Amino acid sequence: MELRELFFIVWKKKWLIVLITLISIIASAIISFFILPSEYETYTTLMVGKSKEYSGMNQGIEYNDVLLNKQLVSTYGELAKSRAVGQKVIEDLDLDMSHGAFSEKVNVSLVNDTEIIKIVVSHKDPEETAIIANKTAEVFMEEVKEKMKIDNVQVIDKALVPEGPVSPKPMLNIAIAAVLGIMISVFIIFILEYLDNTIKTPNDVEKHLGLPVIGMIPKTADK
Structure with a gap:
């Protein structure tokens, strides 16, 4: 089929594209604004720095200690996600959730080639989100001091109450729904056209029957 034919097939059923796209947009807006919970x-x-007992030593040992801390950053990350830290935070804040649910809400990322650990928390309540993040950092610092004997752990950025939700993203969801609506409607149009074996034009006679058209009867208005 030529490109022009494809265009006219889509154009004559443009109402279907508009209808399905509008339904997709409205459904996406309702789900995004009224059904999906805000996160x-x-x-x-x-x-995580070196132990304070080494503070008086020379620069060479200090540099080696920094390198060692960088290598241990992944260990610190696993400790921050451990059951010991999670259960302590849940108990201290009296949270109504299991350790599994807590682990899903707390993510520990490691800043490459640094001694910095980033603890990210997502939750449905903005104030509680900041409280959980700060409490997790506090418990993690206690665990590092107790289990790894490192007493030089410092908070760089304290968690702040988020101003707005990170999800859902209604406008993005609506845009995706509009694109999907157009794609689905065009696909349906081509399926309907493929299944339609009725003859509508002289070209259809030549294409389906293999017979030349020798004449046409014009349609006239009834009198």
């Missing part, structure tokens, strides 16, 4: 996100960053 808020905040973070706190920590820097």
Whole structure:
């Protein structure tokens, strides 16, 4: 089929594209604004330094200690996500959630080639989100001091109450729904056209029957 034919096939059923696209947009807006729960996100960053007992030593040992801390950053990350930290935060804040649910809400990311750990928390309540993030950082610092004997853990950025939700994103969802609506409607149009084997034009006679058209009877208005 030529490009022009394809265009006219779509154009004559443009009402179907408009209808399906509008339905997709309206459904996406309703789900995004009224059904999906809002999720808020905040973070706190920590820097794990060397033990204070080494503060008086020379620069060479200090540099080696920094390198060692960088290598241990992944260990700190696993400790921050451990059951010991999670259960302590849940108990201290009296949270109504399991450790599994807590782990889904708390994500520990490691800043490459640094001694910085970023603790990101997502939750449905903005104020509680900041409280959980700061409490997780506090418990993590206690665990590092107790289990790894490192007493130089500092908070760089304290978690703040998020101003707005990070999800859902209604405008993005609506835009995606509009694109999907157009794609689905065009696909349906081509399926309907493929299944329609009726003869409508002289070209259809030649194409389907293999017979030349020798004449046409014009349609006239009834009198």
